[in-house]
Amino acid sequence: MSNLLAMLSNTASALDAYGRVLEVSQSNVANASTPGYAKQILPLEALRFDPTLGLPGGVTAGVMQSTRNEYAEQAVRRQTTQLGEQQQAATSLTALQAIFDISGTTGIPSALNRFFQSASAWGQNVDSTAARQTFLERALDLAQSFQNAATAVQNLTSDTETQLQSTVNQVNNLVGQIQGYNRFILQSGAASHDAGMDAQVHAALESLSTLVDFTSTQQADGTTSILLNGRTPLLIEDRQFTVSARLTMPADPVNPDGAPQEQLRAADGADITAQTTKGQLGALLEMRNRILPSIAGDASQTGDLNRLAQQIADRVNSLFTNGNLSDGPPPVPGVPLFQYDAANPTAIAKTVAVDSSVTSDQLAAIDPGPPYVGNGVPLALAQLAMPGRDEDRIDGVSYAEFYGKIAADVGSRLQAAQDGAQVQQSLVAQAKNQRQQLSGVSLDEEAMTLVEFQRAYEANSRFITVLDQLTQDTLDILR
Amino acid sequence: MPRTASERLATARTAVDRAGQLLLSPTPQQIDACSQLIQAAISEVSELRNLEVPSLPSGSQIRPASHPDELHQARLLKASIGRAARLLESAAAFHAGWIRCLGALCAGYTGQGQPAALDRGAHLLARG
Numbered sequence: 040m041s042n043l044l045a046m047l048s049n050t051a052s053a054l055d056a057y058g059r060v061l062e063v064s065q066s067n068v069a070n071a072s073t074p075g076y077a078k079q080i081l082p083l084e085a086l087r088f089d090p091t092l093g094l095p096g097g098v099t100a101g102v103m104q105s106t107r108n109e110y111a112e113q114a115v116r117r118q119t120t121q122l123g124e125q126q127q128a129a130t131s132l133t134a135l136q137a138i139f140d141i142s143g144t145t146g147i148p149s150a151l152n153r154f155f156q157s158a159s160a161w162g163q164n165v166d167s168t169a170a171r172q173t174f175l176e177r178a179l180d181l182a183q184s185f186q187n188a189a190t191a192v193q194n195l196t197s198d199t200e201t202q203l204q205s206t207v208n209q210v211n212n213l214v215g216q217i218q219g220y221n222r223f224i225l226q227s228g229a230a231s232h233d234a235g236m237d238a239q240v241h242a243a244l245e246s247l248s249t250l251v252d253f254t255s256t257q258q259a260d261g262t263t264s265i266l267l268n269g270r271t272p273l274l275i276e277d278r279q280f281t282v283s284a285r286l287t288m289p290a291d292p293v294n295p296d297g298a299p300q301e302q303l304r305a306a307d308g309a310d311i312t313a314q315t316t317k318g319q320l321g322a323l324l325e326m327r328n329r330i331l332p333s334i335a336g337d338a339s340q341t342g343d344l345n346r347l348a349q350q351i352a353d354r355v356n357s358l359f360t361n362g363n364l365s366d367g368p369p370p371v372p373g374v375p376l377f378q379y380d381a382a383n384p385t386a387i388a389k390t391v392a393v394d395s396s397v398t399s400d401q402l403a404a405i406d407p408g409p410p411y412v413g414n415g416v417p418l419a420l421a422q423l424a425m426p427g428r429d430e431d432r433i434d435g436v437s438y439a440e441f442y443g444k445i446a447a448d449v450g451s452r453l454q455a456a457q458d459g460a461q462v463q464q465s466l467v468a469q470a471k472n473q474r475q476q477l478s479g480v481s482l483d484e485e486a487m488t489l490v491e492f493q494r495a496y497e498a499n500s501r502f503i504t505v506l507d508q509l510t511q512d513t514l515d516i517l518r
Numbered sequence: 519m520p521r522t523a524s525e526r527l528a529t530a531r532t533a534v535d536r537a538g539q540l541l542l543s544p545t546p547q548q549i550d551a552c553s554q555l556i557q558a559a560i561s562e563v564s565e566l567r568n569l570e571v572p573s574l575p576s577g578s579q580i581r582p583a584s585h586p587d588e589l590h591q592a593r594l595l596k597a598s599i600g601r602a603a604r605l606l607e608s609a610a611a612f613h614a615g616w617i618r619c620l621g622a623l624c625a626g627y628t629g630q631g632q633p634a635a636l637d638r639g640a641h642l643l644a645r646g
Binding site for chain 2: 110111114118458461462465466468469470472473476477496498499500502503505506507509510511513514517518
């Protein structure tokens, strides 16, 4: 009778264990598409069987285990951070490239070309009122094109600042979410094996990895600690340390009226801008503090667009003021054509304009020389397109070439970011597949697999090197 | 009918792109298949060199404009190789790191605080 009861008890225990395994399986299936969810395993354990001691054997459910592999999770987050950075850089640079047309059909290059053409036409027909008027109109267009470009870069700078603020808010919000989970864990003390909460924490961490580079550690009590860039605390237990972004002037600005730099600060006020180079936030800081100021200037630099505008305005003015309107006697000297806000070197492109008091009949055409040239000024203006003298160049190149270098730099940065983003998408996909492969694999099986991996990597690495060299040789021949 | 240089480069690129696809999920079997594809690409490019180089007059320079298709295909191939190389490097780095983790998990740390080397000799895996 007792054997029969033991058998029934065994069967009931086994059914209970199988029922729990089935529940875990059902939960895994139901959460197959849940962000951050990791498959759970409930191992079955044999109970001791020894009839002589009255131990009836049977089976019971063990402790539930997660198949999550933190090493693989970190690899996915690392690649996601780089993807976020490349994608943000590509987006920002696409907007910047739209301002700097390199085809020569719009914007500054087109206006510059038409300005030189009109000077040439005026030089060929120096007494023509229409040619003078056209030249004046082209000068207005040129100044306007600089103003437009400077305003567009300024607007992009404002947009970037807004995005930066929004990204910082997202970082704080995501960390705040995880802080909420930590608080719950600390209060309830039982959430460390909650697969649902674990999924939510990891989904939030993955979202955070698009924005910034960070290190996360799961503590023994189940809470998650987060360090920005591996060193600045964002979350420890239930204490969140918020970061903030604010515009800050450098201590000793070269241009006191120039734009301030965007500074990222830790909760204790420490400047963490320099260490924040990755993720969307890193890309936005690079755009706001380095790329845009190199063009439009800021408190620390003049900016290439302002340098170009000033060089053109000064050189054109110099040619006019050294020329004469009439021979006299006494000779009537020419007047400057362009004006700009000289007090603020970072606002030259934005403020450069044709002096509204100058009319077409006030444009000096005579170069008193020696040698005296009646149409010397318009000819010298036309020659600025293909300069033969150092004073007609900027950084050793023509004005059009200098502009081309600005545009080409933007274009090559954009191309690199787009290519990088494309490759990075593959690397994220690869990291996610590797995470999948590592889930729930036994250590013994893994050790054997790794031996196979090492052999395969070495062989492939040699083949890739050979193929790359062959292709480079082919490219060299074709070039 | 002999294939053109442009076609050979395109074939090589297709092979490298397929290798890149395999490397997205880098199991040992996939990586082995990847080697075969890269070897096939090497053969294509090697053939191209054998065909093209002797036909060049000594000291002559081919202008890009005279071979725009070939140059375009070669550049695409170069980009594909770069992508495949990044994927291979990334997968290798991932597994190198994982080997270190496994070493620490299986055998602890050395006296210098480094993860112990993974002892592979003592493991036997029987499948089936």
